[in-house]
Amino acid sequence: MLRIEDLQVKIGDHEVLKHIDLEIKQGETHILFGPNGSGKTTLLMTVMGYPQYTVTAGNIFFKGEDITNLPLNERAKMGIGMSYQRPPTIHGLKTRQMVEICAREKIDVADLAGKVNFTDFLERDINAGFSGGEIKRSELLQLMAQDPDLLLFDEPESGVDLENIALIGNSISRLLQRDFHVDPEMTQKQKKLARTKMGLIITHTGFILDYVTADRGQVLYDGVMSCKSNPQEIFNCIKKMGYEECVRCSN
Amino acid sequence: MSKIKEKALGAAEKKAAYGPDLDLSSFKHKAGKHAYKADLAGIPEAEKAGMADAGMILSGEKRTGSYIQMDHSPVHCSVREEGVEILPTMEALKKYKGLKDYWWKAVDVGADKYTARTELDFHNGYFIRAAKGVKSLFPVQACLYLSEEDISQNVHNIVIVEENAELHIITGCTTAPHLERALHIGVSEFYIKRGATLTFTMIHNWGEEVAVRPRTAVWVEEGGTYLSNYVCMKPARSLQMAPAIRLMGEGAVTRLNTILVARKGSEMDVGGSVHLEAAGTRAEIISRTISTGGNIIARGLLVGYEPGVRAHLECNGLMLAESGNIRAIPELDGRVAGVEMSHEAAVGKISQEEIEYLMARGISEAEATALIVRGFLNVEMEGLPAELKQEIDRVIAESGKSLM
Numbered sequence: 001m002l003r004i005e006d007l008q009v010k011i012g013d014h015e016v017l018k019h020i021d022l023e024i025k026q027g028e029t030h031i032l033f034g035p036n037g038s039g040k041t042t043l044l045m046t047v048m049g050y051p052q053y054t055v056t057a058g059n060i061f062f063k064g065e066d067i068t069n070l071p072l073n074e075r076a077k078m079g080i081g082m083s084y085q086r087p088p089t090i091h092g093l094k095t096r097q098m099v100e101i102c103a104r105e106k107i108d109v110a111d112l113a114g115k116v117n118f119t120d121f122l123e124r125d126i127n128a129g130f131s132g133g134e135i136k137r138s139e140l141l142q143l144m145a146q147d148p149d150l151l152l153f154d155e156p157e158s159g160v161d162l163e164n165i166a167l168i169g170n171s172i173s174r175l176l177q178r179d180f181h182v183d184p185e186m187t188q189k190q191k192k193l194a195r196t197k198m199g200l201i202i203t204h205t206g207f208i209l210d211y212v213t214a215d216r217g218q219v220l221y222d223g224v225m226s227c228k229s230n231p232q233e234i235f236n237c238i239k240k241m242g243y244e245e246c247v248r249c250s251n
Numbered sequence: 252m253s254k255i256k257e258k259a260l261g262a263a264e265k266k267a268a269y270g271p272d273l274d275l276s277s278f279k280h281k282a283g284k285h286a287y288k289a290d291l292a293g294i295p296e297a298e299k300a301g302m303a304d305a306g307m308i309l310s311g312e313k314r315t316g317s318y319i320q321m322d323h324s325p326v327h328c329s330v331r332e333e334g335v336e337i338l339p340t341m342e343a344l345k346k347y348k349g350l351k352d353y354w355w356k357a358v359d360v361g362a363d364k365y366t367a368r369t370e371l372d373f374h375n376g377y378f379i380r381a382a383k384g385v386k387s388l389f390p391v392q393a394c395l396y397l398s399e400e401d402i403s404q405n406v407h408n409i410v411i412v413e414e415n416a417e418l419h420i421i422t423g424c425t426t427a428p429h430l431e432r433a434l435h436i437g438v439s440e441f442y443i444k445r446g447a448t449l450t451f452t453m454i455h456n457w458g459e460e461v462a463v464r465p466r467t468a469v470w471v472e473e474g475g476t477y478l479s480n481y482v483c484m485k486p487a488r489s490l491q492m493a494p495a496i497r498l499m500g501e502g503a504v505t506r507l508n509t510i511l512v513a514r515k516g517s518e519m520d521v522g523g524s525v526h527l528e529a530a531g532t533r534a535e536i537i538s539r540t541i542s543t544g545g546n547i548i549a550r551g552l553l554v555g556y557e558p559g560v561r562a563h564l565e566c567n568g569l570m571l572a573e574s575g576n577i578r579a580i581p582e583l584d585g586r587v588a589g590v591e592m593s594h595e596a597a598v599g600k601i602s603q604e605e606i607e608y609l610m611a612r613g614i615s616e617a618e619a620t621a622l623i624v625r626g627f628l629n630v631e632m633e634g635l636p637a638e639l640k641q642e643i644d645r646v647i648a649e650s651g652k653s654l655m
Contacts, residue, residue, distance in 0.1 A: 048611055076613035092626025101622075102612045146612060222566070233296045 001025050002047070002150055002198060007058035009039075009046050018040045018223045020058070024150070027192060029176050029199035029212065035243045037159040040202045041085070043220065044152045047200070048082045049075040062150065081148030083139040085155050089127040095138060096122040102145035109145070116141050116171055117164075132159020133168075140171045146206035151175055153201040157208050169211025172201070178213050205233040221247045253496040255354075259370035267363040269480040269548070270491025270520045273462050275364060278403035278434045280372050282322040285398075291317060291327055296585040298396065301537035302487075305423025306454040306642050307394050315419075316379075317391040322402055323374040334385030335418070336378070340407050353409050356501055357440040357468035357497075369405040370440045375407030376437070381416040381447075390452070395437065397461065398427035403434040410439070411571060412447040412475075420449070421642070424463075432460035432488075439467040443475040445500065452480040456489035459516070465492040473500025473529070480632050482643055483511040483519075485546060491520040493550060496631030498525065498532035507632050509538040510647065513545025514526070515574065522550025527560035527590070534562040539628050542568065542575035551594070552582040558589025568598035569627050623637075 002024040016039045024030055026097070036039045045052040047060060049072040059068045067075055087152035090098075099109045099122070113119045116137040121130070130138060136156055143151060152182060153172065160168055173179045176199045186194070201208060211233055217231030227246050237246040267274050288294060291311045298321070299309050306316055308460075314331035316337045325339040344350055360370050377393045397404055412418045432584060443449050449469075457463065471477050477496060496505050505525055513519045527533040536551040551564040568577035581594035601623050609619035628647050629630070632640060 050607060064339060071610070072607060073613055073615055076611055084608070084609055088602060088608050090605050090608070090623060090626055092629035093340070093622060097622075099613060101609070142612065165601040 001061075001063065002200075003061040004047070005059050005061070007046070007060065008056045010054045010056050011042065011052060015056075016223050017046070020225050022218070022225065024198045024200060026198060027177070027195035028215045029178065029201065030095055031209070031214045031217040032200060033234055033238060038220045039119060039223045040220050041154055044082060044200065044202065046156055047071045047152060048072065048080060052216055072104045076146070076148070079149035080152070081143050081146045081150070081154055082152040083136070083143055083154060087127050087135060087139065091124065091125050091128065093126050094122065095124055095141075096125050098126045099141055099145045102142045107145060108121060112144055113141055117142065117167060133161055136160055136168050137164070138182070140168065143175060144171070149196065150198045150200070153199065155202050155204055157203065157205055163206055166211065169208055173210070173212045176212065206239075209235060219243065219247055255360050255370060258461050259367040262361040262367040263364060263371065264600070265361070265363050265367065267365060267464070267491065269493060269550075270464070271489055272490055273434065273464070273489070275368055275403065275434075277401075278525075279399070280354055280400050280403055282399050282402050282404075284323040285324040285326050287325065291329070294319065294327065298398070301425045301428060301456065302394050302396065302423060304646070305394065305425040305456045306452070306646065307392050307423050312627050313389045313454060314392050315387045315389045316391045318379070318391070319396065320375060320377070320394070320406065321396045322399050322404055324627070325375055330517070332387055332389075334416075335384040335387050336380045336382070337391060338378045340376040340378045341411060343409065350519045352408060353411065353440060353442055355440075356444070357470050358438050358466055360535040361586045362466065365436045366438055366466050368403075369407050369436050369466070369563075372403070372405055373407060374405050376408040378409045379418070380411040381413060381418040383413040384415045385413075386417040387419065388405065393420060393422045395422070395424045395435065396427070397425075397430055397433045397435060397458070400430060401432055403436070405436040406438070408437060408439040409450065410441040412443045412449045414444045415446040415517075417448045418621050419452070420451050422451070422453045424453070424509040426458035426461055430458045430461075433458065434462045435464070437465045437467075439465065441467070441469040441477070442473045443469065445472045447472075448472040448476040448478070450478040450480075452643065453482070454643070455481075455483040455487070456485040457483075457490075459488060461487040462489040463487045463492070465494070467492065467494035469494065469496045470499065470504075471496065471498050471505060473502060475500060475503045477505040478618075479505070479507045480643065481507075481509045481511070484646060486511065486513050486519060487519040488516065489518045493522045493524060496523065496534070498527050498534065499529060501529045502531040503529060504533045506535045507537070508632055509540070509549075510628050510630060511547070512541045512543060513547045513575065515544030515572070517545030519545065520548040520550070522548070522552065524552035524554065525562060527555045527557065529552070529563055530557045530559060532557070532560050536563075537565045537630055538567070539630055540566075540568045540577055541624065541627070542570050542572065542577050544572040544575040546576045548580060550580045550582070552584065553594075554584040554586065555590030556586045557590050558587055560615045561591045563592070564594035566594070566596040567627070569624065570598065570600050571624070578598055
């Protein structure tokens with residue numbers, strides 16, 4: 001379980017997140033909505049453990065442990081993984097090596113890459129000249145190898161062409177143990193109980209909702225968390241009335 | 252007196268265009284003799300480790316031939332493949348009556364005091380020749396070894412790759428473990444004939460106070476290829492070199508890769524120039540330099556004389572310490588319209604963003620840094636036999652560990 005309590009975060013002198021409370025129970029996936037600059041990426045980066053995001057108050061608990069001051073790599077080892085929107089290129093480091101690093105044990109990289117149509121990129125430097133969609137598939141491949149318990153997705157559908165959106169949506173669904181087609185015999189309740197993975201997904205377009213079921217939607221507006229509800233409902237509200245109205249009605 | 256001697260005498264005090272000036276009189280010009288070993292296994296154990304670190308295989312396995320010189324004495328010279336000839340230069344001069352088409356032709360004896368010194372006080376070196384059409388399977392290995400304190404070793408090497416032949420040479424220059432200060436001057440003249448290929452890999456492992464002044468020039472004829480890989484992970488006190496490659500025949504190609512590290516106290520002035528003199532010639536100069544506190548000047552010069560020639564230059568420097576200095580000086584000189592030449596240069600420290608990206612996948616900051624440095628040094632060396640590539644990777648990995 002991830003539990004965030006009264007979290008306040010600064011970047012430099014600028015206060016970005018204010019009194020954030022959030023709880024993602026085991027097996028749950030939440031969708032995070034919000035306009036540009038509202039602090040969505042900041043929240044993800046803070047949970048991941050980026051030191052530039054200074055926590056000035058509050059705590060983050062993961063699997064019962066206070067990880068507020070834990071370094072990035074320790075959080076990764078505990079089972080937190082992130083899909084980046086614009087990851088850096090590392091020259092001379094092959095995508096294959098990167099996947100191996102994520103896996104931390106011997107795996108069949110080519111087989112895994114095949115699942116996201118990425119076999120041809122394994123010998124290329126990680127992120128070097130990758131298109132928007134290629135970055136997403138590379139990030140998914142790394143997360144598949146890492147297999148974290150809490151997955152943070154920063155706009156997984158941005159820059160992806162329509163042809164690949166299904167591939168990406170379904171892969172995320174699988175990572176979050178939400179691919180319902182696996183065992184049609186299971187009841188909803190059984191599926192829910194069998195699920196252990198947690199997800200927090202930032203989306204702008206909402207396209208991802210066509211592929212990934214989520215338990216809850218939230219709106220982050222100007223650094224304040226508001227509007228907990230069914231994600232599709234929130235999305236429809238935002239589409240119809242815009243963020244400002246949507247936040248007002250919920251408050 | 253011969254014209255060459257005369258010219259050498261005239262240049263005996265001439266400072267080099269680049270690099271700190273060295274006082275040649277502060278080095279000993281006489282060295283003790285080392286016994287010749289007909290069998291590579293006879294090389295003293297104490298010297299073997301250093302030679303192995305410079306890429307030598309002392310069983311002679313997977314090598315077309317070997318030449319080993321300690322200080323001023325050739326201590327081993329052998330060939331395993333037909334069509335490849337290896338001799339100490341002095342013997343080759345006798346056998347081929349002064350090597351008049353090759354001796355001080357590509358390199359000007361009067362260039363500076365170091366070339367002059369090599370003529371006036373000449374301590375052998377290697378002569379390697381691949382006969383017409385011969386394609387050697389394994390590399391020839393040559394090791395120039397310094398073991399006597401304060402000595403000056405002035406060698407003159409000649410390499411001739413005859414028409415359509417293919418030759419790989421791996422040269423290891425290194426010093427005895429106890430040795431601190433010495434001077435190595437290496438004049439190298441390489442002649443690559445029509446359609447021939449020379450892959451020349453040089454691995455330098457120097458003692459801390461060693462000064463090094465290689466003077467290399469390469470002539471490449473029509474359809475010929477010269478591939479050079481220079482790796483220096485154990486830097487010298489002072490190194491200055493600027494090999495000059497002339498692509499003289501149509502379609503000649505060259506690629507120069509340099510990977511080097513400068514630690515605190517090191518002065519490394521390294522570069523290369525390529526003259527694209529004929530139609531359809533192509534060149535690429537790539538250097539990756541790391542300063543852990545030392546000073547580096549990374550030069551590169553491309554000169555295009557014919558329309559349609561293509562060349563690219565890349566100088567990247569990584570600064571791993573707060574002190575130290577890397578200056579990248581890429582130069583392009585187009586002498587005619589229609590040349591296609593470009594360069595890129597970048598100097599900086601390791602990006603925090605890259606380190607954090609790797610850490611977010613579960614590895615430590617130190618591991619992440621090591622991976623990024625290793626990636627930085629991972630230059631694609633095309634045309635390199637897998638075995639040599641492995642050797643270079645091994646040298647980089649070994650010395651890379653001590654960088655962190």
